[in-house]
Amino acid sequence: MRHTYYAPRGGLPPQTDLLTDRAMFTEAYAVIPKGTFSDIVTSALPFWEGARFWVLSRPLSGFAETFSQYIAEVQPGGGSKRPETEKGVEAVLFVVEGEITLQIDGKTHRLGEGGYAYLPPDKAYELHNGSDKAARFHWIRKAYQAVDGLDLPDVLIANENDVAPTPMPDTNGAWATTRFVDPADLRHDMHVTIVTFQPGAVIPFAETHVMEHGLYVLEGKAVYRLNQDWVEVEAGDYMWLRAFCPQACYAGGPGPFRYLLYKDVNRHMGFGRAGV
Template sequence: MTDRQYYAPTGGLPPQTQLLTDRAMFTDAYAVIPKGTFSDIVTSFLPFWEKSRFWVIARPLSGFAETFSQYIAEVSPGGGSSRPESDPAAEAVLFVVEGTVTLTLAGNEHEMGPGGYAYIPPGSDWALMNDGGVPARFHWVRKAYQPVEGLDAPDAFVTNERDIAPTPMPDTNGAWATTRFVDPNDLRHDMHVTIVTFQPGGVIPFAETHVMEHGLYVLEGKAVYRLNQDWVEVEAGDFMWLRAFCPQACYAGGPGPFRYLLYKDVNRHMTLGR
């Protein structure tokens, strides 16, 4: 597999001379958080994390997207946590975009560099440290696991994108492919976090309109993305947040691949609100 690029924010503040006009937007159907908004002043700190800060780019909002939260974590050398998760019902996916972290999961240590991916089941005993000499940055997707009687919770695993061949979408001649980290037929999982890749000129050739909520973080490249009734230009470092049934499509702009980390909720009945 060719070398992959993974955009990661580094913080800082724009100069006082910068124009205020930007691509950031929040609507009833979607939100766009462009890379230029990832400044120092919008980071959060979390209990029991040392030398770490977080850009919170999605959280459950009533009437919008309600199933997940997503952070971009920045852990400085010597930082990390031995108590990272305070919610025993939360499952997680970690995806490393810069630097190296040591993930201790069920007593086993895993060194994770760029492209590293971990699935952490609810109630897991885990810890994460940056033992290197440079900051590490990774995505942390959290969801309240929805158990189903008769199905076990999924098993924990750690892998890397480079070890998984993308699956081409049918009838696209390889222009659109998905890197799947779990078997779509494994109904123990109630969320999928995948990587979607479009070659230059590749498209989603119809307006997808479906029940799954989405978080899309652009890892590489640029595209014009259809969100509800709008066409929006996006590039590496931007985040798109879509509620259920928001129409979506895209044209990949080139000159290189357009790639994004994608969250969606799957494999469960709809809550009926009783």
């Protein structure tokens, strides 16, 4: 079974639309509904051609601080020979529409829909759209937390359609996670996975933990518990959770509810001192 992925198109709502929407920013979480991804909120970045970016999250003091996440839209012929401009930054790419080409370590990789790439810190690469239609993909960036005695992770290229989901215990497959990285590989300090709930499935407790989250809904709809609130979400919506924000879920649609999930993992908690 091949999956479907929601991708924004931009545009601008008509003047006749009401302002009321589900957009929300609190001390514990943010919800960015798909209707807010208009043309006027995109950003341009250095050394990119034929590209624009919706910024979904960025480090904010007192909120989620470990990562940034964009949706990139690259037109045919567009791309970059120097996508990353900061040192020490690792990345994950996940393609939701079209196709991109990565050139890295002298090899060329074509990533279609469902394509995943992990890029270690300070790894030089080029990214281009050689197809005849626009490509859209998530770009998740994090300052890598090196640990003395651990090597850097390797480049990893995969596709969701080739990775079997892992059912969560005692759920009979109603709740499953597609993992691209071995959870036991402590070289990695972030995981980007895909979580799938079958219709009617739930997270049956309020998860409360140290990991920060970015959740982009790829498919379906649900009611999601965020701190003390229950929020309706659907394909194309984005949720941003700070550490320890309680969360739970009821999958409420006729089909699967699926989201792309970021979390920080496998590192001690820093104390803000120089070099920590």
